[in-house]
Amino acid sequence: VEASIPEPQREAWKKYAPKPFTSTEEFEKAAVSHIETTLARSLYNCDEFAAYAGTSLAFRDRLVIDWNATQQNQTFADQKRVYYLSLEFLMGRALDNAMLNVQQKEVATKGLADLGFRIEDVISQEHDAALGNGGLGRLAACFLDSLASLNYPAWGYGLRYRYGIFKQEIIDGYQMEVPDYWLDFNPWEFPRHDVTVDIQFYGHVNKWQDEDGKQQTSWEGGEIVEAVAYDVPVPGYATGTTNNLRLWGSKAASGEFDFQKFNRGEYESSVADQQRAETISAVLYPNDNLERGKELRLKQQYFWCAASLYDIVRRFKKTKRAWKDFPNQVAIQLNDTHPTLAIPELMRILIDLEGLEWDEAWQITQSTFGYTNHTVLPEALEKWSVPLMQHLLPRHLQIIFDINLIFLQFVERSFPKEREMLGRVSIIEESNPKMVRMAYLALIGSHKVNGVAELHSDLIKTTIFKDFVKIYGPDKFTNVTNGITPRRWLHQANPRLSELIASKLGGFDFLKDLTMLHKLESFVDDKEFRKEFAEIKYANKVRLAKYIKDTNGVTVDPKALFDIQVKRIHEYKRQQLNIFGVIKRYLDIKAMSADERKKLAPRVNIFGGKAAPGYWMAKTVIHLICEVGRIVNADPDVGDLLKVIFLEDYNVSKAEIIVPASDISEHISTAGTEASGTSNMKFVLNGGLIIGTCDGANIEITREVGENNIFLFGNLAEDVDELRHAHLYGTYELEPSLSHVFDAIRSGMFGDAGAFSALVNGIVDHGDYYLVSDDFASYCKTHEMIDEAYRNQEEWITKCITSVARMGFFSSDRCIDEYAESIWNVEPLAPKQNGI
Ligand code: 4GP
The missing domain is CATH 3.40.50.2000 (Glycogen Phosphorylase B;)
Structure with a gap:
């Protein structure tokens, strides 16, 4: 790796390399300096929010020192890295966590007291980074903490939503949604205006034969949106390792509004492209355990997968290794099916752009990806309509069809007597319109599939992926029981x-x-x-x-x-x-x-x-x-x-x-x-x-x-299936004590009974799908x-x-070690301090 500063000038850099504060005085100096210079405030107008901002900037400086050293160390070490692709990272607040992980909270407590503030009041000024819905997103955040704490070379990749999960207000006993605008002041992210990727949508596919008679394919036309990287440092606990979470924001590729149109007086349409582009990363879809096929969601998914893969491939190519080494350098974990488009995208890069043959490209792809399933609820299994995908991502749809064709041929050869299985395991559902089953694509394109608790990992093998266990054998499936980071959930x-x-x-x-x-x-x-x-x-x-x-x-x-x-x-x-x-x-x-x-x-x-x-x-x-x-x-x-x-x-x-x-x-x-x-x-x-x-x-x-x-x-x-069946077809009596409860609700004891009739009727008349009566x-x-x-x-x-x-078993550190060993095959890398 080449340094941009020539040898003779490096002395000055080394001499002036910033050092992290370690004493109360140094912390106070850093905080006051940021409040007075970065924020342009003073002791006459420093409120709790300014104190929060100054403290965060002081800690951010510390993190950045470790972060730079970590990134350099990882680049020099040149060993396999993990990339965790998640559409959600439910990080919460960063300051308290940063103070504890770098073990300087006491210093900050004393320092802030000296400056006239209580640390709890300062911490509570921070707006949560709420880029997630629930369990899936919070798990991703716990995993980032463990990856850094255990010194794994790892990056998270996600979307930088301008609006995280909505804020809930309860008004007269009803939920109201209010937008969560969290970016007014966010000291924890670094916009990397120089790290951008052009992302293509729509357009058409060209196929031709080159001079050597080789089939070539390219994806042409359509529209381009620019992805801009925003980096968030993720400090490990009691270690120098500070990893990176890279979130992509969307921007019009031209950067600015259309000046030609503006000059012609078409004021509104002159900004339309820009707005359309920015919409992609504008808002987190607020569903938990539910997927609804909206075009914008698919755009978000491709935008984020394509930008992340471009970045990963760019980093790999700098090492000048052969493509067959890609899976020895890169492990990509798909957090649910949301990033599944990364699979056809990597195939497209390898075949269309890098000229690899299908078989080699497929071998590389399968060895690179792992897929985590988080739910067996049918309404949560992601499917995208074929016409929509054809329109938005025509080349990817072709690749998906090819993956499917080769897979089905393999199944047909392996199970010649079970032709009816083909329809069941096909990536394409023969509905109207046809649908792409993302979980099947993720499974077929990965070398390992895991559930998140023992029962769940057993269930996926006997329900949604039953046929695939037969096709691939049980070894493709594994379990990694979830865990939580004890740093945030106990220490903090x-x-x-x-x-x-x-x-x-x-x-x-x-x-x-x-x-x-x-x-x-x-x-x-x-x-x-x-x-x-x-x-x-x-x-x-x-x-x-x-x-x-x-x-x-x-x-x-x-x-x-x-x-x-x-x-x-x-x-x-x-x-x-x-x-x-x-x-x-x-x-x-x-x-x-x-x-x-x-x-x-x-x-x-x-x-x-x-x-x-x-x-x-x-x-x-x-x-x-x-x-x-x-x-x-x-x-x-x-x-x-x-x-x-x-x-x-x-x-x-x-x-x-x-x-x-x-x-x-x-x-x-x-x-x-x-x-x-x-x-x-x-x-x-x-x-x-x-x-x-x-x-x-x-x-x-x-x-x-x-x-x-x-x-x-x-x-x-x-027993659940049988009980459900009994509700629908058998003789079944409502649990009497529950009837009593329903009578009270129906009597209007808790306000307008009509408001609750659907809830009650779902149990009394409509099969009680969730077996409330059975368990009451x-x-x-x-x-x-x-x-x-x-x-x-x-x-x-x-x-x-x-x-x-x-x-002790439920630490996310244990999870990460299990993923590292049984899915990623990556090793930790001991941190080195301040390597210039
Ligand atoms: C959640 C599961 O519902 C929860 O049981 C699990 O602990 C969590 O993922 C992390 O694995 N799933 C989702 C979702 O949040 O949207 O599917």
Whole structure:
């Protein structure tokens, strides 16, 4: 690698190379300097936001030093890199995480105090980077943290949405969506105006024979949009490695508006191209576990895949290696099917632009890609109409047809007697219009396919990909159970617990090797430890109670049992089951005598989560929760025995307050529907127990923490089909206690009954697809057991501590090591400091 500065002049560079601050004074100097010069503020007009900006810029300087060194180190080392392609990165706030990962939070705390600020107030000024919907996007963010912390040479590639997931407001008990404009001031990104890629759309395909008689293909015409790179540094914990997240923004290729048109007086159309181009990266599609084939979404996908691949190929070509080495230098992970177009795009580059033969190109492509599936819900499986793809990406469609043809010929040869299988496994669905099945393309074009929890990885092999297991054999399929980063989800969200653990384990090494937590089990009977553990939980509940008071105006007692369900609102996640359970509890309380009530354990039921704007049933569930809260919270018969809270605008930074404050959290999806879940892991790691179905990672959590430390209920995945069938065709009676709940809703107890009729009828009359009625009795019974267990505080704390001690498996570091070993075949690279 050549340096741009000649040898004699490098001395000056080395001499003046910036050094990261390490003392309070140096931090203060950096922050004040940024506030006064970069921001042009002073001690006369420095508010908390300016303090946040100055602090962030000071930390950003630090990160950049490590980031540059890391990139140089990786380039020199010239070893295989991982590229994680994800349409979503739900990063949350960056400052607190950066301070902790570079281990300088204390310095900043003291420094900010010297300058007249409280660090919490400064941190809370930051707007979340909410470039994701839920689990899939947050997983990608946890993976970036682990990749850097474990020193893997890795890049994330995504889209720089101008609007992240909408902000949710609750108005009169209804969800309203407000745009999330988060880029007003974002010190964490570096626009790279010199790193651009021209991306082509539409046009047509030319085929001809060259002088040697070789078939040539090119994609001509159409329109060009420019991709501009925005880089976000991702610091590892306690390491010099700072990796890069590259997000692409879209821009008109000409850069400016059309001056010719402007001069002719066509003012509006002179800016139209520019606006159309910028629309591509304007907004994140707000669906979780749902795909809807909109042209703009397909444009986003291709735009991002093409720009990323161009970048990856450009980097590879600098090494001057032969193409066959590409998979030895590059591993690309497809986070769900959203980046599947990268497969035909790489084929196009190799064949049309680089002149490789099909077979070699295909070999390279398959060895490069891995595909992670995140859901078996049929409505979430991505399909694109053939006519739309023909129009937008004519060359890619041809390549997809060719991939399919060769694949089907192979299947036909291998299974000559099973011709009906061809239609089932074809990438093209013979519907009207024909559709491209992206999951099949992703699977066929990758060397490994993984699910995200054991049950889920088994399910994909027996349901959606059953035929493919027969075709390729089982080895193509693997499991990598999800995990979470303990840096954000323990150390940052629950600093006191992290410190308590460190005090017992002799330091913070457990944040890099979470299996060390098992040593906590020997403290489970330690009186002092138990007391502190309980105090920390209580303090976290007090903090959440204050937050609830501030946002919802409701006073809740921190001594009550806090029962929390926060996640996207979805029928399969069954918030409706939860709120029906709450209504039952309310009716029970109403029917009790004063004496009976005295024996009850007070509860606070807390909900949070966004509904997709077009998901009417999910919005109805939010409305019901809000209405139940309105009635219950004002009922003097109930008092502190039951409070129902819907927290507005659930996001990553709010999760950091909510998660450490649970006694119980709910992970109650219909068995077989939640691929993994990751909030279940966050809650248990923070000393809360969970109620859950035998679904996703709940099963593995049970295996780790032990059956006595988790509240499982409900039907099993293997019985779901039969139960659904019975609802539709058999004799089936609604669970009586649920009927009771429905009667109350229908009576208008919670406002206009008509508003909830679809929700109720879906269960009573329309087959109860999510089996709410089947699981209701065991759900309520299990909650009674929870009440009982909570009464015995000593035993409860034992359960909580034991569970925390056994959560080591669920670190995303473990996931990344598994991906690295079994899918990517990449090695970590030790950081070098300040290599110029
Ligand atoms: C989610 C799954 O629903 C969740 O179970 C899993 O933990 C998460 O991915 C990460 O693997 N899927 C989505 C989606 O968010 O949009 O498909």
